[in-house]
Each structure stands twice: as structure tokens, then as C-alpha cells.
Amino acid sequence: MTPDEETEFKRRRSARNKAMGIALLAFVVLFYAITIVRMGD
């Protein structure tokens, strides 16, 4: 891997990890909200 490629590799990996992190966090919040609502049923 050339240095340029390595930079690009790391950028993509980090962007993907961030997207994954945001998605997981959003689902944690969603499931919490669903649980609260469903417990009230």
C-alpha cells in the first residue's frame, strides 16, 4: 500500500465505523423508546 492509499484506507474505515456507530446508537435509543411505550400498553 502506498502512503496515499493508506490514508484513503484509514479515512474510509473510520467513516464506516462512524456510520456504524451512529446507526447502533440510534437503535439503542429507538429500542429504549419502544420498550418504554410498550410497557405502558
Place this chain on the structure above:
Amino acid sequence: MASNAASTVTMPAEWRDFFALTKPRVMTLVVFTGLAGLLAAPGSIHPVIGFTAILCIALGAGGAAALNQWWEADIDAEMKRTAKRPLPQGKLRREDARDFGFFLSGASVMVMGLAVHWLAALILAGSIFYYAVVYTIWLKPRTPQNIVIGGGAGAFPPLIGWVAVTGDITLMPVILFAIIFIWTPPHFWALALFVKTDYAKVGIPMMPVVAGEKSTRRQIFAYSVALLAVSLVPWFIGGTAAIYGISALVLSAIFLALAIPVSFRTALEGDTMKPEKRLFAWSVIYLFALFTALVADRIILA
């Protein structure tokens, strides 16, 4: 592995490429019609549960779209309209697209079942199977009726949205299903008339290629007449009031008026295909407007 190939193959895919696999533009229509079904249904649903239902419909549609592109990557590469998709471009691995599709499909059905309603989850699972297997794998490459069949897949969202609220299937959501089902052939064949060379190249038996342009145009007319009739059924059976009824009448009449020049003309060499493009553009506006009218009818009269 050669260094050139390795440097491109080992590069991780961008998250945007995964996003593109879900066909975001189609998803806007799916989300919209699903939401319309949810809002038009009698009864009420907690906003959080309603949001979850729409999210699951969207994720399920995204999963089915990813599976569709995984299966059709070779075909997509040969067509101008689809060659820029992530798989033909080699931006991500086919296996990853497949796994992504399976994951989204499975997760959406499970969450729908656990959080919303198992009947809605069952229909969602059925719609994903219908699109990815019955349509994409089985019938699309085999019959010129593929678009008629594919229309079934796109018709599910309002039905699922409705069932998420009511928990049962009645006549009204089935009619909403029927409206999109009948809307799809003239919508897509209008497009197929001006991009038909692409489909011919990859051996997908699109109606204009197999049955000829003349027959396709006649069928566009027949479906447009049927659409006018079916779109009015919710009003006739008392499922909606006049806000929807008159909107449906006007919108469908314009649809038919735009379909007539498409139906009874012959395109010459080098034709700009303006009537076809106009009908296609209207068909998209039509669906948004019709379902907006449906929701407005219910909200205003409630």
C-alpha cells in the same frame, strides 16, 4: 494477488455505497406510501411505534433492493441506467451486498414483529421474498409480464402501514395495494419505451421488446383506464370522503389524458419521446398526490 488488483480490492467500501444499495430514491416512494397507509388507517398508533413501523418498511425495502442488486450485478453492468450502481462499479464486494441485504431484511422483519405487530411483520417478510425471489430471481428474466408482477412488490408499503395500525386486513388497504399494483405497469412501461434498447441488450424480456411497442402502448391505455376506476373505489365504498374522491378523479383523469397520446401514436426513428417522458413524470407526481389526498381526507374529516 497482483498489486494493482489488491490495492483496489482490499480498500474498504464507503458507507455511501451501502446506502446506495438500498435504492434511496425508490425508498422515498416506499416511505411515503407506507406512511400514507399508516396515517389513513382508522384508529391510532403511538408515534414511536408508528415511526418504528415506517423504519422497518424502509429497511425491509432497502434489504430487498440490496438483494436485487446482488443478484443482478452482471445485468446492471451492461445497462446505462444501472451501470453506475456500486456493484457494477466494483466499489464493494458482492458477498457484502448479499449479507447486507439479508441482514436488513431479517432485522426489519424481527423489529416489526417485536415492536409493532406480527401480522405486519409477516406481510413485510412476504413482500421482501416477493421482490427478491419471486420477482428478481424467478419471473423478471422469464416473462414480459415482469413489471406487472414487480408492481406487486411496490404495492405492499401502504398495506403494511395500514396493518401496523389496525392489526387486520380489510378491504381498504387491499384497494390501496391494487391502486399501486395497477399504477406500476403504465408508470414503468412509459420509462421502458424510452430506454428499451438497454433492456433488449441484457435479455430482460421487457414488454416493448417482446410484444412490440404497439401492444405496450395499448396496454398502457388499458391500465390507465383501470387505474381511473380502481382509484375511485375507496370513495364509492365509503372508505373515504369527497376530498379523496374528487382528487382521485382529477389526478386519474390527467393520467389518462397523458396516457392517450402515448397509447395511440407510433414513435419514429430519433423520436424525442416527449409524451412518454411526460406520462412518466406525471405518474410519479400522481402517486404522491393521490396518497396525500387520502391522508388529507382522513385528517380533515376526523
